[in-house]
Amino acid sequence: MLTYPPEGHRTDSKRIFFIGSAQGSCNINGASVPLTETKNFAYMVDLKLGENLIKVDIDGETIERTIVGIKSEVEAPVAYAKYYDSFPASQTIKENILKGITVYKDKIEIPLSLAPIYNLEKRNAFHFSLDLSEIKSDLDWIHYVDKKPCIKVYETSTSKLDIHLNKAVKCCEEKWENNNLAIMFRYQKTEPVVCIDPGHGGSHTGSISPKGIFEKDLNLSFVLKLAEELNDLGIENYITRKEDYDISLSQRVNFAKDNNSTFFISLHHNALPDARDPILERGFSCHYFYEHSFDFAEYLAFKLDEFSGIPFSGIYRQNLHVLRENPGMIALLLEMGFLIHPEESDLITSTEFQDKNSKVIAKAIYNFSKELS
Ligand SMILES: [Zn+2]
Structure with a gap:
């Protein structure tokens, strides 16, 4: 059984996954697809622009899927913390929109389309504020990677963030790289x-x-x-x-x-x-x-x-x-x-x-x- 993608699916992504299950075997475009112990599969297929005819053979029965690779209308603002590989847009209107923030043990990452103008202010060793007011805020998510995060981020007003840490910060460093504004914190020694x-x-x-x-x-x-x-x-x-x-x-x-x-x-x-x-x-x-x-x-x-x-x-x-x-x-x-x-x-x-x-x-x-x- 092939459960995804549906026939005629259109996407601006350069690859797509096929999801389903088989009793004995599965081949996609001639390549053997590994099955899990419970006979499920998930398999990535590269796409080109335009029509892609994909042949999926499950237990000897062939299913055909036409997947259409499309250019996005405008280059979407960066909205994913993780890499999303898409066909180049037909138009480039880059806009800086604050969509999400990823919080790690000792750093936060903010994906943006363009290098931002910002102001990071140290209020005290445990409290920083980040002013991104040149950027349009449409904050959807704050992703805490750790179960017990040392850093907590609050949007205090549009595009202004409060960063609270439960460890005293000795110094911090900012970096703009791969469409991410990263702020890294180095903590003071922890012996009381x-x-x-x-x-x-x-x-x-x-x-x-x-x-x-x-x-x-x-x-x-x-x-x-x-x-x-x-x-x-x-x-x-x-x-x-x-x-x-x-x-x-x-x-x-x-x-x-x-x-x-x-x-x-x-x-x-x-x-x-x-x-x-x-x-x-x-x-x-x-x-x-x-x-x-x-x-x-x-x-x-x-x-x-x-x-x-x-x-x-x-x-x-x-x-x-x-x-x-x-x-x-x-x-x-x-x-x-x-x-x-x-x-x-x-x-x-x-x-x-x-x-x-x-x-x-x-x-x-x-x-x-x-x-x-
Ligand atoms: Zn007293």
Whole structure:
């Protein structure tokens, strides 16, 4: 049985496939066609312009097909990421149309008819924007070749693309070749370098527990434990303050940058403004600012929810200085629980809580980095 192509089929392609099945044997234009174990076949036949008479012999019975090779009316804009070999067009009206984007592990490819005028801007190590506004957009598809892509592409407005990466980019290179604009990204090293930041310090005490424990002290003791856990896992780490003194937000950020950190974790214990109910609100929360930190916020939230013993109170996108000014790394601020909550405060000030959760966070950093590499 021959199921494709139909009689009289017209195509601008220089070759065509024949699809069908046979009980014993199949020949196409005298050539023997291999059958699969289940007796199916798919076979490519070259075409010329005009009529092509193809003889298909299946189990001794001959079927004839006339396939017509035609010139396309105008040269079609490049619409396929993969090579499509067609007869030359009778007219050449080349137009640049953005039809599709292919996304690989470390590059994106945009097929176009002509070399484009474009502007690629680095917003931060994880975020680029590509302005192709000289090009007409008719974006049909974005093809992610990897199951877990490191790169995500969004069309933010006509012919403007946002490129988000989940690994920090060291540098990138652009190339126009074979009707493809390729943008290749080289990533920074993937071994984590963690800057941990105990919130407040010195005259800034932060919140206070019903038993009079200052947040600044609790943050510090937690962070010192976290550093030990990171050391045990062989993860390079730095602490913004190791004792009780004042340190500004920009000093914390600069310290993280100076040590080439890939993670920044600011550790806090929460309180509430006066008008809110201190009994109702409790639990831990993860705060991020840039999109590239969301995945780790979510990952960590799952781990803490499973092991911390306190409720999950949310992931927040929040415009905080230490997050906003740290665009080159995965930056989170963690509120480990409510220090003013009459029950939760006893739990979160206990050594067991700090021991357990410093392990959870260190392991989460370790495993998340492994997944990234
Ligand atoms: Zn705080």
